[in-house]
Amino acid sequence: MGATVDWLRTTTPGLLVLCGLAIAVLLFAIIKVKLEPFIALLLTGLALALAAGLPVSKIVGTAIKAGDSILETGFGGILGHIAVIIGLGTVLGAILERSGGADVLTGKLLNLFGEKGAPVAMGLLGLIFGIPVFFDIGIFVLAPLIYVAAKRGGRSLVLYAMPMLAGLSMTHAFLPPHPGPVALGGLLGVSLGWLILMGFVCGIPGFIAAGIVWGSYIGKRIQVEVPDEFLVRKDEEKETAPDEGERVSDGSGGVATKRPVTTTPPSVGLIGAIIAIPLVLILGATFGTQLLDKDSQLLQVLTFFGTPAVALLIAVLIAFYVLGVRRGSTVQELSELTAESLRPVGMLLLVVGAGAFFGKVISATGIGTALADTMSAAGLPVIVLAYIISCGLRIAQGSATVAIVTTGGIVAPLVTGHDYSQMSIALIAMAIAAGSIILSHVNDGGFWIIAKFFNMSVKQTLQTWTVLETILSVVSFAVAAVLFAIVS
Numbered sequence: 001m002g003a004t005v006d007w008l009r010t011t012t013p014g015l016l017v018l019c020g021l022a023i024a025v026l027l028f029a030i031i032k033v034k035l036e037p038f039i040a041l042l043l044t045g046l047a048l049a050l051a052a053g054l055p056v057s058k059i060v061g062t063a064i065k066a067g068d069s070i071l072e073t074g075f076g077g078i079l080g081h082i083a084v085i086i087g088l089g090t091v092l093g094a095i096l097e098r099s100g101g102a103d104v105l106t107g108k109l110l111n112l113f114g115e116k117g118a119p120v121a122m123g124l125l126g127l128i129f130g131i132p133v134f135f136d137i138g139i140f141v142l143a144p145l146i147y148v149a150a151k152r153g154g155r156s157l158v159l160y161a162m163p164m165l166a167g168l169s170m171t172h173a174f175l176p177p178h179p180g181p182v183a184l185g186g187l188l189g190v191s192l193g194w195l196i197l198m199g200f201v202c203g204i205p206g207f208i209a210a211g212i213v214w215g216s217y218i219g220k221r222i223q224v225e226v227p228d229e230f231l232v233r234k235d236e237e238k239e240t241a242p243d244e245g246e247r248v249s250d251g252s253g254g255v256a257t258k259r260p261v262t263t264t265p266p267s268v269g270l271i272g273a274i275i276a277i278p279l280v281l282i283l284g285a286t287f288g289t290q291l292l293d294k295d296s297q298l299l300q301v302l303t304f305f306g307t308p309a310v311a312l313l314i315a316v317l318i319a320f321y322v323l324g325v326r327r328g329s330t331v332q333e334l335s336e337l338t339a340e341s342l343r344p345v346g347m348l349l350l351v352v353g354a355g356a357f358f359g360k361v362i363s364a365t366g367i368g369t370a371l372a373d374t375m376s377a378a379g380l381p382v383i384v385l386a387y388i389i390s391c392g393l394r395i396a397q398g399s400a401t402v403a404i405v406t407t408g409g410i411v412a413p414l415v416t417g418h419d420y421s422q423m424s425i426a427l428i429a430m431a432i433a434a435g436s437i438i439l440s441h442v443n444d445g446g447f448w449i450i451a452k453f454f455n456m457s458v459k460q461t462l463q464t465w466t467v468l469e470t471i472l473s474v475v476s477f478a479v480a481a482v483l484f485a486i487v488s
Contacts, residue, residue, distance in 0.1 A: 009053045009365075019367045019410075022048040023393075026358075026406070030397045031443065037402050038347065041354035045074075045361045052365035059361075070364055074357030078405075082182040083349055085192075087342060088312035089177030092274075092319055093133035094341035095334070097141050099323040101271040105129060106145045108268040118149050119219065122160045123211045126167025131275055135172040136449055139165070143453045150226050157226050158464055159219025161454045166211025166468055173400060173433045174199035174476070177278070177312060180404040180436060183352050184429040187359060187408035188415050192308050193286025194426035196279060201483070202430040206476035210468045218464050224455050266323055274319050281311035352405050359409010367410075382418075383431045383484045386411045387477050390435025398443035403436040424488045430480040438473035440466055 008014035022044055029040040049059045049070065061069035105128060109121035125145070130138050142164055150157045172178050176185065176192045181199060185192050285306020292299040304310060324334045389410055393403035411432065415425055440447050441462065451461040 005053075008051070015052075015365065015367045018048065018052055018365070019362060022051075022362075023406075027393075027396045030399075030402070036347075037397075037399060038350040038354045041351070041358045041402070041406070045354070045358040046071075048358075048365065049361045052361075052367075054361075054364055058364070070360050071357060074360035075353040077360075078183060078186045078356035079349060079353045082179065082186055082352060084309040085177050085182050085312060086179055086349065087345060088309065088316050089132060090134070090341050090345055091338050092177075092278075092312060092316050093137060094337055095316070095319045095323055096129075096132055096271060096274065097137070098337060099271075099319075099327070100265040101129070101323075103145065104265050104268050104271055106142075106149075110149065115153055118153055119159050119163050119215060120212060122146060122149060123163030123167050123207070123215070126164035126211075127171060127207060128167075128272070128275065130168040130171030131175060131279070132177070133168075134178070135168050135446065138168040138172075139449055139453055142168075146454075147226050156219050156222060157224040157454055158222050158456070158460075159215065161450075162215030162219055162464060162468055163211040165450065165465065166207050166215060166472060169437060169469060169472060170203040170207040170211075170476075173437045173472075174203040174430060176282075176308065179348055179352055179401055180433055181429065182308075183356070183401075183405050184408050184432060187356060187405070187412050188425050188429055189412075190422055190425040190429060191286055191289075193282050193289075193306070194422045195429060196282060197286070198423065198426040198430050198480070198483075199433075202427070202434070202476045202479045205479050206434070206472040206474075209475045210472035214468055214471050218467070222460055222464060224460065227455055266327075270322060274315055274322070277315040277318065278308070278311040281306045281314065282308055348401065351399075351401060355402060355405025356409060358406060359412060362410055363413045367413075381481075381484070382411065382414050383428050383481055385414070386428050387431040387435045387481075390432045391438050391473070394436050395439050395441075396443075398441075398445070398447075400436040404432055407432045407435065420488065424484060427480045427484040427487070431477050431484075434473045434477035434480065437469050440469040 008018050025047070026040055026044040029035040029044065030037055033040075035043075046059065054070070058070060060071050061067065067073075105125055106121075109125055110118060113121040122145075125142060126138065129142065133141065143161075146157070146160045146164055150160045153160070173180060174195075176182050176195055176199075181195050182192065184190070185195055283306070285302045288296075288299045288302035288306070292302075305314070320334055325331070386407060390403050390407040393406055394400060397403070408429075411428065415428060420428070442448075442458070447461060447465065450456070450465050451458065456464065
């Protein structure tokens with residue numbers, strides 16, 4: 001028994017067996033037992049650490065001090081990097097959605113592309129609106145607009161939905177401030193500026209192949225009607241007031257003047273500018289680092305304002321003013337909107353933190369070094385290994401975020417052990433992101449959301465959405481792999 005334990009803890013094959021068993025247990029807990037991924041990742045990580053023989057003081061610290069433990073540094077390191085970014089990105093998406101920005105973009109794109117180009121317009125709508133908005137929220141907001149476009153065009157709902165879904169999926173998988181890319185930035189030590197650049201470079205070809213080419217092909221072959229009930233949209237009650245203001249109670253027996261609420265939709269230029277602000281600021285810092293002297297005053301300014309948290313905060317404050325306060329919303333109403341939009345973020349952050357802890361355990365046990373040795377012996381490039389692991393995790397358990405953070409933790413030791421450039425690491429991150437969206441099927445919550453919202457059977461969803469995700473994954477990975485081979 002002792003010899004077996006030593007073999008597991010000290011040899012490359014043994015460490016690989018431990019890693020494989022840990023991942024198998026993780027998947028079993030999530031898929032079969034239906035355990036919450038946060039709990040499953042935490043339990044599996046602790047079990048792996050103990051099985052690998054790590055000291056308890058290193059795993060959880062001591063009763064007096066735990067700040068240097070794997071548990072706290074695993075969670076804290078990644079959450080300190082992504083929590084603010086994801087929170088601000090969520091709030092920005094909420095204010096853009098509430099202001100009517102999606103309707104404005106839809107109208108502009110449909111006018112620009114015309115009736116025949118409506119599917120392309122829907123794809124660009126998903127691509128643009130998907131940058132600040134989470135995938136499922138994007139579906140909830142944009143689905144009614146897809147219904148109207150399909151009804152007007154008189155063609156299959158699939159023809160209009162697939163390009164939009166490709167745009168939302170591409171931005172969700174490849175671009176900050178979405179959780180997966182942001183988590184990879186922290187796990188792999190790559191700047192978000194490079195992730196944005198490589199996200200567009202690798203993701204756009206996949207979006208075109210999956211959303212435009214495949215969407216047009218399959219949309220002409222699978223006919224899905226728009227049910228009449230899908231077109232019924234309950235209009236929200238809008239507050240109106242005369243020019244001089246409405247007299248309302250101030251809560252203390254007196255009266256106060258309520259500011260009029262502007263119902264005119266914002267301009268498409270304004271919406272586009274707000275979405276572009278954080279991207280431009282972050283990219284400015286990235287390019288400044290490459291082009292300017294490290295002691296340059298301009299670089300200091302670009303670095304400060306291009307820090308993702310600062311860039312997103314600026315965009316949120318501008319959105320609060322031009323889309324909120326200036327249009328009649330009160331600070332209290334904006335605070336309520338912020339609180340409402342942030343409620344779903346808590347569990348997401350816990351999953352990401354637990355995944356980072358799991359990866360930290362893998363690194364501490366030496367499994368990363370064992371994987372590196374095995375990979376070198378097999379001649380398998382790190383970018384291919386990253387993609388294969390991410391694909392396997394995605395297919396097995398369905399969650400793109402879990403696949404990303406788990407793969408990122410496994411691959412991180414392989415990346416830090418080599419002198420890769422920021423561009424090369426960003427391309428490895430893109431391979432992980434590409435693998436995390438492949439072959440969406442019945443164990444993916446998004447699969448059922450899409451089937452429900454676009455009136456498709458399970459078979460039709462597999463024929464359309466599942467294939468779309470696979471094409472997006474394979475094409476984007478192919479671009480990343482070719483670029484990696486050139487620059488590394």
